[in-house]
Each structure stands twice: as structure tokens, then as C-alpha cells.
Amino acid sequence: MKTIEYLSDPGLRSIFLPGVLAGLAIALFGGVLSVFVVMKRLAFIGQGISHAAFGGIGVAYVLGFGGAAAGAAFSAQLGIVFLFCLFAALQIGFLSSSESGRRGGKGNAQADTAIGIVLVASMGLGSLLLHIAEKNGRVATVSWESLLFGSIVSVSEADAWASGAVAVIILGGLFLVRRPLTFWAFDEPAAAAFGVNVGLMRLVLLVMLALATVTAMKLAGVVLATAMLVLPAAAAVQFSQRAGRVAALSVAFAVAAVVTGMMLSFELDWPTGASIVLVLAALFGAGWIKGRARGRGWSRTWQRAGSR
Amino acid sequence: MIRDAGTTSGTAIRYESVTFSYEGGAEAPALERVSLDVRRGERLGILGPNGGGKSTLLKLTLGLLRGYSGTIEIEGLAPDEAAKRRLIGYVPQRVEAELSFPITARHAASMAASAGLGPFASGRGAREQADRALSMVGASSIAEKPVGTLSGGQLQRVMIARALASRAKILLLDEPTVGIDPAGQKQFAELIQRLHDELGLTTIVVSHDLRTVAATSDRVACLARTLHYHDSPEGLTPHVLAEVFRHDAAAIFGDLHVDAHRAAECSHDHSHDHGHDHGQEHGAQGNHGGGS
Structure with a gap:
């Protein structure tokens, strides 16, 4: 088995182990976070955030923090990308909030357009800046494929540590606010009427989304980064209707998808990000068919999540 | 106009000259000089047409909207403060x-009770309160069902249980009979009566539906931008209703043929200012500049 070889051989291990560990960390917090993303229908917002990251990547490369940066350059790169994600998350997230929606009556339409604009503007900016960085010799060659679809060998030891730190922040944060956050996600106006700070809940979730997206960026790339923030819960709700069980299933699916996807990737020499995403999609498909067969209407959950 | 003789001890919610305009709303304010005392332990109905400011008043009371002038006090506290203490269910x-x-x-029924708990506190107390509340509203048998599988009436009971579990002494219900069939509406009225009798709750039912308000209230406040009337439902004369609902005559009289008929009759008997044929709301609107 190549998997064992890759993770036991000292030379290969240093290349692959950071990616594996980062993937597992992402699976842990992505599994839980995705429950809220699916329920609050933030899937498309997640797409906007991850594409905004591409603009950040472009800026980082032009400033000379691109590629396999280490130390301060690594921090700078991560910080710039995070700022882009955070800006997009807050901009889009608060446009789509029901409060502004009610005031103007057009909140969702505005957010929809905003995501569309942020998405293409960031991609345009990112690709232009990467082109300039390459031309000016800031970086030898830009690996477009790796940036767009991720690559396990691009995940450095520092990335793995960053993923672990983000896992602690997100899981810890979710534990602290789990009750008001769940109430808010279930019934926002009522939560506000019972004293939940709904603006804070939205902020917390959006910041977590931005953090999670940045972390998943190296492994899964701009295009696939949000898969781990949407698919695990979308699959899990097909199998249960109890919050605790859905969260547990969601994490289990995410971890299973990372393990299976990486093994497929190692054994068959498939791209890692794509393998993981397709395993998740297959899990979702299985649940969807099962739900259909039982005549349950839970597929509407994902339809809503996907159409926004 | 009935009021407590200045005693704040008997007042659950006090509105004093409340005026509110939406941002950018160049026209007439949504609410204008609304003054009303909700007494502790009473069953109040707030009746009004769609667009008459009911939901604005509700949001102000719950602290969901800010920027009003005048005074709103829930047990002597400002709305946001009252929301934090979960005074209103x-x-x-x-x-x-x-x-x-x-x-x-x-789980849904326990949310309001558990939302204020610290992250390390046990949720057991909240779950027990939710169970008690569910049994009080007759919904124990559906406690384990996913919310997505509940009927409209069942879901409403769960929402009422959620409010009861939060230990609020004031129950504020927004359009509680929309989408509920007549049998369910009757059960709902009985439930409100029972909660009022057994728990001594103050209940406020906000609705555009005269039947709902009449079946659940001892006192009615009629709201159409400003307060037109508040007293017992029996004292609601057709022309008060006509005045309140002139913007919405078709909607209300559409499902209240008897009253519409009576209202029309009355308008012939009395020659009041507003004694128009209520089937023709545009006639009435002309007199009042139609500020909705």
C-alpha cells in the first residue's frame, strides 16, 4: 500500500504528513461548522468567501509572499488571504442578513448580486496579480492547478499547525456559543426576542467561515475549499433529524471522506482535493437516494442550500 | 378608555405616546402617539389591519426595532433589557x-430556556422545563418528533411551550391563527384561556382577525397607525371597526360577512362622520388622506 509507504518513509512523510494532519483537522471543524452553513443557507456565501481568497493570494504573490513561504512570509501570506476572506464574509454576510433584508426588502437579492460580483472581481484581480508576480520574477512559476484545486504536497508543516490552531479556535468557539447559535440558526427573530445577540452570532459564524476557508485553501484550492463546509452536513441531514446526531454524523462523514479521499489519492495517484470532494459528494448522493426512497422530503434542505 | 389609576404595580407593559417611523419612510409614521397600559394578568387583543403597525409595535416591544420616541416599559424595563431577561414569551x-x-x-421547546445558560452549565433544567411546558400545552406525545414533521397546530403548541419554558410571565402571540383550521383555532382559544387561568399569565394576541381576538381577549386595542380604541370586545362597535379597517375593509369583511352586514346597517341608522358603506373603502379613504 502506497499510503503506508508515504506515511512511514521518513523522506516521504515530511511531504505528505502535514497534508494528512491538516486534512483531518479541517474535517473535524468543517463537519461541525457545515451544520450551521447548511442550515443558515450560507453555502453560496462560502463560495464567495473562498473565491475572494484568490484575490488575497494574488496580493500575497505580488508582495513576494507567494509559494511555499516560511516564517514571517508564511504568516503574511495567511494574513493577507484571511483579510480578503474576512472582508468578503462580512460584506456578503451582513448584506444577506434578515435585518437588512427586512429594512430594504431586498437583502437577499443584494447579497446574491454581491456574491456574484465579489466572486468574479476577486478571481480577476487574483489572476492578474499572479500573472504580474510571475512576470516580475516574484515567483518562479505559478501553479494554477494547485491554487485552484489544491494539492497535498503544497501543505507545509506550518500549514498543518495553522489548521490545528484554527480547529481549536472553531471547535472551542462553537462549544462556547452552541446554545444561542443553534437558537439563532433555527429561528432568528424569536432568538432575538429572547435576548440572543443575533448580530454577534452572525459575526461569529462568518469569521469562522473565513478562518475555515483560509485553512482549507492549500489542500483543496479556491474552487473546492468550501466543499468541507457544506457537504458533510448536507449528507448528514439525510440520515437523521436530531441535532446532536447530525453534528456527529457530519464529522464522521468529513473524517471518512478525508481518509478515503487521501487513500484513493495515494493509491491511484489522483488529485487529493478532488478525491475528497468526490467521496463527500458520493456520501451525499447515497443519502439523497435513501431519502428519496423513503419518501422523506429532506432533499429540500440541500436544494435550498445549493440554490442560494 | 379604561386605565389603571396610575398604579404601575398592576402594569405589565406601558406604552406612552410611542411614535415610530421607518428609516427613509418619508410618509406618515408607522405608529403615532400610541399609549396603552397592558395590565398584569389580563388577556389583551391587539386588532388591526395589515400595515396598521401591529408588527411594528410587536418588534418595538421585543426590542427588535429601535429608534422610537415615547416610552415603552416592560415591567419597568426598556425593551432590549426585557428581552435579555426573557420577560416576554x-x-x-x-x-x-x-x-x-x-x-x-x-429541543425546539427548550431553546429559549437554555439560550441564556453559560457554556458549561447543564442543559438538564431547561430540558425539564421544556418537558413540563410541552405537557402543559398537550404536546408531550410529539416531543421526540422532528419539527419538520409537525402540523401547523402542533408546531404552534411547541412555540408556545418554548415561551412557557423560558418562564416568561407575558405571552405575546403574533397572528396565532394564520394557517390554523377552525377546529384548531377553537383549541387555541381554549389553550390561551387555560394558560391564563392556571398560570396567571398576561397574554397579548396580535391579529388582523376579529374572531381570533374576540375569542382570546378580555380587552381589545384597535391599532391602525394610532390607537383607535381599547376596551372590551363587546364594546367594539361596527363603526370603530370600520374606522380601524378602512384600509383593509375587503380583507377583514371578506371573512366576516355578518359583521360587514351589520356594519353596513349601522351606518344607515347612525349618521356618523365615518358612517360610510363599508363595502366601499375608497370612499372612506378619501376623507382621511389615506395614510397607511
């Missing part, structure tokens, strides 16, 4: 919750 219109959410009725 809000029962929303059922459409607002995310029903595909993977939670059971019991």
Missing part, C-alpha cells in the same frame, strides 16, 4: 422558523 408566526432544521420538538 414571544410566539412568532410559524412561517419564520427554519423547519428543515434537524431538531426535535423537545
Whole structure:
């Protein structure tokens, strides 16, 4: 088995182990976070955030923090990308909030357009800046494929540590606010009427989304980064209707998808990000068919999540 | 006009000259000089047409909207402060919750009680309160069901249980009979009566439906931008109703043929200012500049 070889051989291990560990960390917090993303229908917002990251990547490369940066350059790169994600998350997230929606009556339409604009503007900016960085010799060659679809060998030891730190922040944060956050996600106006700070809940979730997206960026790339923030819960709700069980299933699916996807990737020499995403999609498909067969209407959950 | 003789001890909610305009709303304010005392332990109905400011008043009371002038005090506290202490048990219109959410009725009913708990506190107390509240509203048998599988009436009971479990002494219900069949509406009125009798709750039912308000209230406040009337439902004369509902005559009289008929008759008997044929709301609107 190549998997064992890759993770036991000292030379290969240093290349692959950071990616594996980062993937597992992402699976842990992505599994839980995705429950809220699916329920609050933030899937498309997640797409906007991850594409905004591409603009950040472009800026980082032009400033000379691109590629396999280490130390301060690594921090700078991560910080710039995070700022882009955070800006997009807050901009889009608060446009789509029901409060502004009610005031103007057009909140969702505005957010929809905003995501569309942020998405293409960031991609345009990112690709232009990467082109300039390459031309000016800031970086030898830009690996477009790796940036767009991720690559396990691009995940450095520092990335793995960053993923672990983000896992602690997100899981810890979710534990602290789990009750008001769940109430808010279930019934926002009522939560506000019972004293939940709904603006804070939205902020917390959006910041977590931005953090999670940045972390998943190296492994899964701009295009696939949000898969781990949407698919695990979308699959899990097909199998249960109890919050605790859905969260547990969601994490289990995410971890299973990372393990299976990486093994497929190692054994068959498939791209890692794509393998993981397709395993998740297959899990979702299985649940969807099962739900259909039982005549349950839970597929509407994902339809809503996907159409926004 | 009935009021407590200045005693704040008997007042659950006090509105004093409340005026509110929406941002950018160049026209007439949504609410204008609304003064009303909700007494502790009473069953109050707030009746008004769609667009008459009912939901604005509700949001102001719950602290969901800010920037009003005048005074709103819930047990002597400002609305946001009252919301933090969960003084008002809000029962929303059922459409607002995310029903595909993977939670059971019991979990939904415990949310208001547990939302204020610290992260390390046990949720057992809140779950027990939710169970008690569910049994009080006759919904124990559906406690384990996912919310997405509940009927409109069942869901409403769960929402009422959620408010009861929060230990609020004031129950505020927004359009509670929308989408509920007549049998369910009757059960709902009985439930409100029972909660009022057994728990001594103050109940406020906000609705555009005269029947709902009449069946659940001892006193009615008629709201159409400003307060037109507040007293017992029996004292609601057709022309008061006509005045309140002139913007919405078709909507209300459409399902209240008897009253519409009576209203029309009355308008012939008395020659009041507003004694128009209520079937023709445009006639009435002309007199009042139609500020809706």
C-alpha cells in the first residue's frame, strides 16, 4: 500500500504528513461548522468567501509572499488571504442578513448580486496579480492547478499547525456559543426576542467561515475549499433529524471522506482535493437516494442550500 | 378608555405616546402617539389591519426595532433589557422558523430556556422545563418528533411551550391563527384561556382577525397607525371597526360577512362622520388622506 509507504518513509512523510494532519483537522471543524452553513443557507456565501481568497493570494504573490513561504512570509501570506476572506464574509454576510433584508426588502437579492460580483472581481484581480508576480520574477512559476484545486504536497508543516490552531479556535468557539447559535440558526427573530445577540452570532459564524476557508485553501484550492463546509452536513441531514446526531454524523462523514479521499489519492495517484470532494459528494448522493426512497422530503434542505 | 389609576404595580407593559417611523419612510409614521397600559394578568387583543403597525409595535416591544420616541416599559424595563431577561414569551408566526432544521420538538421547546445558560452549565433544567411546558400545552406525545414533521397546530403548541419554558410571565402571540383550521383555532382559544387561568399569565394576541381576538381577549386595542380604541370586545362597535379597517375593509369583511352586514346597517341608522358603506373603502379613504 502506497499510503503506508508515504506515511512511514521518513523522506516521504515530511511531504505528505502535514497534508494528512491538516486534512483531518479541517474535517473535524468543517463537519461541525457545515451544520450551521447548511442550515443558515450560507453555502453560496462560502463560495464567495473562498473565491475572494484568490484575490488575497494574488496580493500575497505580488508582495513576494507567494509559494511555499516560511516564517514571517508564511504568516503574511495567511494574513493577507484571511483579510480578503474576512472582508468578503462580512460584506456578503451582513448584506444577506434578515435585518437588512427586512429594512430594504431586498437583502437577499443584494447579497446574491454581491456574491456574484465579489466572486468574479476577486478571481480577476487574483489572476492578474499572479500573472504580474510571475512576470516580475516574484515567483518562479505559478501553479494554477494547485491554487485552484489544491494539492497535498503544497501543505507545509506550518500549514498543518495553522489548521490545528484554527480547529481549536472553531471547535472551542462553537462549544462556547452552541446554545444561542443553534437558537439563532433555527429561528432568528424569536432568538432575538429572547435576548440572543443575533448580530454577534452572525459575526461569529462568518469569521469562522473565513478562518475555515483560509485553512482549507492549500489542500483543496479556491474552487473546492468550501466543499468541507457544506457537504458533510448536507449528507448528514439525510440520515437523521436530531441535532446532536447530525453534528456527529457530519464529522464522521468529513473524517471518512478525508481518509478515503487521501487513500484513493495515494493509491491511484489522483488529485487529493478532488478525491475528497468526490467521496463527500458520493456520501451525499447515497443519502439523497435513501431519502428519496423513503419518501422523506429532506432533499429540500440541500436544494435550498445549493440554490442560494 | 379604561386605565389603571396610575398604579404601575398592576402594569405589565406601558406604552406612552410611542411614535415610530421607518428609516427613509418619508410618509406618515408607522405608529403615532400610541399609549396603552397592558395590565398584569389580563388577556389583551391587539386588532388591526395589515400595515396598521401591529408588527411594528410587536418588534418595538421585543426590542427588535429601535429608534422610537415615547416610552415603552416592560415591567419597568426598556425593551432590549426585557428581552435579555426573557420577560416576554414571544410566539412568532410559524412561517419564520427554519423547519428543515434537524431538531426535535423537545429541543425546539427548550431553546429559549437554555439560550441564556453559560457554556458549561447543564442543559438538564431547561430540558425539564421544556418537558413540563410541552405537557402543559398537550404536546408531550410529539416531543421526540422532528419539527419538520409537525402540523401547523402542533408546531404552534411547541412555540408556545418554548415561551412557557423560558418562564416568561407575558405571552405575546403574533397572528396565532394564520394557517390554523377552525377546529384548531377553537383549541387555541381554549389553550390561551387555560394558560391564563392556571398560570396567571398576561397574554397579548396580535391579529388582523376579529374572531381570533374576540375569542382570546378580555380587552381589545384597535391599532391602525394610532390607537383607535381599547376596551372590551363587546364594546367594539361596527363603526370603530370600520374606522380601524378602512384600509383593509375587503380583507377583514371578506371573512366576516355578518359583521360587514351589520356594519353596513349601522351606518344607515347612525349618521356618523365615518358612517360610510363599508363595502366601499375608497370612499372612506378619501376623507382621511389615506395614510397607511
